[in-house]
Amino acid sequence: MKRRLFKRALPLLLSCIAPLAVNAAATTQVQKKLSTVDLAPVVVSGVLPGPALWKVSKGDHVMWVLGTVSTLPRNMQWETAAVERAVQGSQAVLGEPGVRIKAHLGFWNTVLLLPSALGFKKLPHGEKLKDVLPPDMYARWETQRSRYLRHAWGVERLRPFFAGKKLYKAAIDTMGLTSDGGVRGAVMGFARAAHVPVIKTAYTFVVKNPRADVKLYKQAELDDQSCLGSVLDATEDGLAQATARANAWATGSLDELRKTLSGRQDGACLSALTDTTFAAKIGATDIPAHMRESWLGAAEAALARNSQTFALLPMQEILASDGYIAALKQAGYTISAPSE
Numbered sequence: 001m002k003r004r005l006f007k008r009a010l011p012l013l014l015s016c017i018a019p020l021a022v023n024a025a026a027t028t029q030v031q032k033k034l035s036t037v038d039l040a041p042v043v044v045s046g047v048l049p050g051p052a053l054w055k056v057s058k059g060d061h062v063m064w065v066l067g068t069v070s071t072l073p074r075n076m077q078w079e080t081a082a083v084e085r086a087v088q089g090s091q092a093v094l095g096e097p098g099v100r101i102k103a104h105l106g107f108w109n110t111v112l113l114l115p116s117a118l119g120f121k122k123l124p125h126g127e128k129l130k131d132v133l134p135p136d137m138y139a140r141w142e143t144q145r146s147r148y149l150r151h152a153w154g155v156e157r158l159r160p161f162f163a164g165k166k167l168y169k170a171a172i173d174t175m176g177l178t179s180d181g182g183v184r185g186a187v188m189g190f191a192r193a194a195h196v197p198v199i200k201t202a203y204t205f206v207v208k209n210p211r212a213d214v215k216l217y218k219q220a221e222l223d224d225q226s227c228l229g230s231v232l233d234a235t236e237d238g239l240a241q242a243t244a245r246a247n248a249w250a251t252g253s254l255d256e257l258r259k260t261l262s263g264r265q266d267g268a269c270l271s272a273l274t275d276t277t278f279a280a281k282i283g284a285t286d287i288p289a290h291m292r293e294s295w296l297g298a299a300e301a302a303l304a305r306n307s308q309t310f311a312l313l314p315m316q317e318i319l320a321s322d323g324y325i326a327a328l329k330q331a332g333y334t335i336s337a338p339s340e
Contacts, residue, residue, distance in 0.1 A: 048250040050078035050183075051257070052338030053086060054318055056328055061303050065325070067315035068096065069249045069257075071172050071242045072181030076250055080186055087190040087310045091197075092302050094311035096184070097295040097324075098202035099287060121162040128156045129163060137229060141167075144235045148174055160228035161269065171235045177246055187312060196310075199302065203287070203294040227269035249315065254338070261316045296327055303333070 054065040064086040087093060123132060130138050141163070148170040149155055155163055172178070191198050234242065241260055248256035295313075302309040317323035329335045 048073075048076060048078045049252040050080075050083075051249055051252050051254070051315070053082065054325065054338060055334075055336035056299075056303065056325070057334045057336070058303060058332065061307055061309075063094075063299065063303050063309040063311055064090070065311045065313050065318065066183075066187065067249070067257075067318045068180060068183055068312055069245050069261075069315050071177040071179065071239075071246045072183065073246055073250055074173075074176050074178045074181070076181040078181075078183075078250065080190075083187065083310075084190045086308075087187060087196060088194040090308045090310040091306035092309050093187065093191045093196055093198045094295075094298055094302060094309060095198060095201050096312045096314065097291040097317075099291060100200070100202040100204045102204050102206050121159060122157045123159055126157075129158070129160065130156070133160065133225060133228070137225065137232070140232045140236065141228065144171075144232055148235065159224060161224040164224075164228040164231035164269070167235060168231050171239060172242065175239050175243060177239070177242065181246075181250075184312065187310070191310075199298055201295040201298040203290040205287070205290075224269070230269065254319075257315055258319055261319055292324060292327070296324060299324075299328065300331070 051067050054067070056063040056065060066083060123129075129141060133141060144167060145152070145155065148167055152166065152170070155166055158166065188198060190196075244256065245260040247253075248260055299309075299311060302311075313324060318325045320326065325335055
């Protein structure tokens with residue numbers, strides 16, 4: 001009961017940070033010129049191979065890693081036999097990196113927090129987006145809102161960060177994409193069926209003064225216009241990069257994945273939340289580093305304990321030269337990439 005009430009009171013500000021920290025996700029800066037555009041904007045369909053598994057090993061202990069991406073074709077059918085066998089043969093499944101919010105609250109303190117949380121996502125002084133955005137950006141926003149959010153009530157009063165998230169979600173739905181195509185659900189289903197325990201790898205962030213923090217956030221000034229601008233770049237570009245990335249994952253094309261994931265593109269939206277006075281006051285800085293440390297710690301512990309482990313990890317952290325898999329390689333593990 002306490003946890004449910006708290007989640008209503010504090011609509012997971014830090015859970016908004018998590019996907020931005022580890023993925024080129026919904027609200028990211030987009031390359032206006034793609035290396036290849038032949039896959040976009042068509043979303044592939046049919047029974048698809050999906051990516052092959054990466055292998056991390058030390059001695060006779062193995063971890064099979066399935067890369068995930070932030071958008072995939074809706075109702076995608078993909079070949080799951082290899083993944084199912086790998087899960088069934090494992091002693092544990094590692095979840096993706098993330099942030100878990102925890103607060104030490106008594107019942108009445110939780111209840112009293114609820115009124116202060118109203119309007120959490122709205123602009124702090126009753127403004128509308130037209131009052132805070134530069135005229136040229138607002139004109140771009142109006143065009144994209146009329147295209148994807150024509151009937152969205154109240155969106156004009158949201159902070160640019162949350163308005164951008166809402167716009168992107170509507171855009172990927174229109175383009176026939178979803179957040180993960182059911183991949184995570186399929187893996188968890190295989191684990192349940194085989195009675196393989198799932199290990200949560202999320203970093204636990206403790207909110208020490210939630211009531212005060214909610215009030216502080218509601219009045220905080222965030223530099224999140226660049227975040228909304230990055231979403232507008234993506235939607236104006238027809239979601240070309242997101243679509244190409246989805247197609248590349250579905251068809252198992254590592255070469256195309258490398259092209260669409262080249263460069264860290266999550267800075268604008270992540271900085272809007274973490275590089276602020278508000279974030280510093282509640283201790284919400286260095287969230288990506290904490291998430292990285294938490295996942296890598298869980299991975300190394302699982303590799304030491306189990307003869308076989310299965311793991312989910314954002315594809316960017318598999319392919320990046322400074323990603324999580326690169327960190328494991330540097331720590332002495334053998335990394336075997338799948339062939340195309």
